[in-house]
Amino acid sequence: MKRVPAFYRMWCRAQLLVLLATVTVSYTQDFEPDENTLKVGRSIDIFTRYGYLSLSIKVVPRNDSSWIFREPTIDIFNGIDPFAVYPTRSNRKQVFNGDFHMEFCDNVKQLLQAYFRHFSFERLDKPWMAFTGSWAPETIARNLGINSSFIHKDHCFVLVRLSRFRTNAELTRVPNNVNLVDDVASEIDNIKVGDAASVIMFIKKYGSHYIHSYVTGNSMYQRNLDPEICSHP
Template sequence: MRSPLQGLCWLWLLTLVHALATTSGSRESQLRIGKGVNVFVRYGYLSISMRVIPTNESSETERWLFREPTRNIYKNISNLADIHEDNTPGIFHGDFHMEFCENRRQLLQAYFRDFTIERLDKPWEALSGGWFPHTAAKKLGVNASFILGDYSYVLVRVVRFRETGKLAVPIPNNQPLEPEILERVKDLQVGNITETLYFLDQIGSHYINSYTTGNSLYQVFVYNRKNYKMIKDRIKAKGLNGLSKLDLYNYFAPWFAAHLGQIRSASGNATVERWAKRKLQYEYYVVKYVTLLKLHGNSTLLRSLDSLLGNDAILSLDLKALNLFPENPEKQQWFNEVLDNNLKLWEINMPLSNQS
């Protein structure tokens, strides 16, 4: 049997051109449980069509969350979905956390920690693979020189959850398919690479298994290696709550960190970012700086923030690989093989923009 890799290198480009040049009138762009998504349409650049990090748009009235082409795969899939909202007045539904990152690659990985794409080892690269250093710096709110240099980072983030959707149970093998999907499933032939790639393009590679929407404020603190190790070891030994407020402010101050990034809103909400500049300013003698640490344990500020977080972003997303051939293991194995080979090809062909 011929190797599935044969012929895929030139088809990689053909598929990309086809995906970008054509649109299907039967497709929708909605964040809905069970819908099919083709991750190859914008692999490496998925963040341009998912609101996951601030974009260059200046309009604060933009309410879109998800612009990826999606397709209905299953019938009655909403019966399996569990969706709820966290909007009790006066309660901040969220958390405060920080992640320690040895280098730029780990920083991007940390930002997209809650995004998973089944059969892909590095899902964050599907969202940020096209970010060159100056692009990453702008989106993360830091100066480009601190992205390019030999630095470590602490990502501090305050998250406010809004809506959570997930499949309450795995999709049953006998879940009925939409008529068009059923026909495509029957017609797919094992060994036909061109047809399988067309199937991926038209039907999708994955489906939406779960998601969380909401908003977040985040700030990147940049350190030289020595100070980074010191703060990491101290917090690891004592825990965040074991540090005094003075110690906490000192470790995240401009005289200890090499650089304090801007406070950014994941949705790009400029109103929230202006509020943060006013309300989260810390003054130590004659030094003034803005720090997200002021929100830690401050219920009054968190309640104020809750009322301002209007525009939402996608905080987490789990995509599962399509499993449409439960009664034909040979066909499913072939589909998985082509899917895996394509994922590896995309990883290899993406620019090495995230390497440190």
């Protein structure tokens, strides 16, 4: 296949910046982010481990490990730090800095949606599937603390979540004229229009999304089974 002309490569580069969309993540334990991995503006590959991200991003309790985030990330932008906001903690004592949320769920699918409500991946309509796509019914029951018999039948649930925020960061914006790291820009130039293999190769090397924002902290969940709230016809 012939190499595409320069103006097509410029168009392709602009398109890839759109494909490198945003991900908002939150975590469930006290955690100081590793500067070399979790950082706004760094890229992450969502698709290679789609359905298995719970293995590298701790979203359910795991008493046998101390890690929180171990998904590889890569610097793809130059000069992005001035656009990152890291709110400072107030010196005043706060009784509570967090969020309370309660959601009624008609089935297990809605329960999973509610559990992962704070996660978003641009261009993905079902962000919870990036974590739970590989979960068998028994895994869902174990991870959510539900008796497995409630997973296999129609039941309704109430999810109550109390979150305490610890650290957070966010990109205010990504300028249109932001510069890419040289290796990333060079690899984009190697992408051929209509060649899916070259796009897949790029994603495996440099990721599919960049981290737009994250929140760390503690979350306490309570999941109640309530047959009275089911709204069956």
